[in-house]
Amino acid sequence: MALFPMFVNIRGRYCLVLGGGCVALRKIRTLLLAGGEVHVCSREYAPPLTEMAAEGKVFFEGADALEECLSKAFLVVCAASDQNFNERIARLCQSRRIPVNCATSEKLSTFIFPSVVMSGPVAVGICVDPPAPSLSAHIRREIESFLPEWYGPLGEELGKLRVLLRPMVASGECRRRIMERLTDYGLEHQGHIPMTVFYNFIEEEEQNEDH
């Protein structure tokens, strides 16, 4: 059976990653795209990670700080190549109810790390269960190839207009129709929605409502 795709807000939240190799790096990049504050604890670090730490994008932690890191962690990713180490920490997280992803054991993971497409405010997560990561990656590439770049800016624009609209129009049904028209307009015009169009739609839909 498929897993439940929960979308978690990790912005500014303490994400602890164990391991500093290729797998850790890939997962760290995804966590950073979603705004996570990434702390990494490993024996050695791949060169791109050392660069990222020098630029202040991630924070390295010594092994002696592990206990303290765990006490701060919002989520943990165990991605070291030492399977016993990953599993020991994953069990510890489970017992403390810290969400944990273990790259070497699906059974010890409370969440699976999905294949991710992110374009501005749009996030798509793909997961196949039982795991078939190469299929997840293939589906990700397919989605990327048909998702226009301007969906990101369109999503941002619609998100802002939706917040503006809420206090302006009392009827939920009317707001739904306006949002639907704005979405269609944005799709037809590759993302750009002038404010005059926004105000016109409000006026027209409020008039329809009155009749």
Ligand SMILES: C[C@@]1(CC(=O)O)c2cc3[nH]c(cc4nc(cc5[nH]c(cc(n2)[C@H]1CCC(=O)O)[C@@](C)(CC(=O)O)[C@@H]5CCC(=O)O)C(CC(=O)O)=C4CCC(=O)O)c(CCC(=O)O)c3CC(=O)O
């Ligand atoms: C269960 C899961 C646990 C978790 O990490 O959450 C897991 C587990 C394992 N993966 C393994 C191998 C590979 N994983 C990848 C790639 C990805 N793996 C990812 C997720 C997951 N991998 C979770 C399941 C998600 C799902 O199925 O939907 C992705 C989607 C997300 C990410 O990691 O960023 C990312 C693609 C990102 C993208 O491109 O979009 C590749 C391909 C490559 O590297 O190019 C290979 C080599 C080919 C192969 O084996 O298929 C091994 C064996 C290790 C060994 O043999 O030593 C294990 C361990 C095991 O199965 O026990």
Ligand SMILES: NC(=O)C1=CN([C@@H]2O[C@H](COP(=O)(O)OP(=O)(O)OC[C@H]3O[C@@H](n4cnc5c(N)ncnc54)[C@H](O)[C@@H]3O)[C@@H](O)[C@H]2O)C=CC1
């Ligand atoms: N879930 C997934 O997406 C995938 C998982 N894997 C598994 O993930 C593991 C890691 O793979 P890679 O990053 O390619 O390996 P790698 O060899 O490039 O990196 C391993 C990292 O773990 C660190 N490490 C090892 N033992 C440690 C310990 N006891 N304490 C702290 N740090 C330790 C090393 O210093 C190194 O930075 C492998 O065991 C592999 O089987 C592999 C492919 C995909």
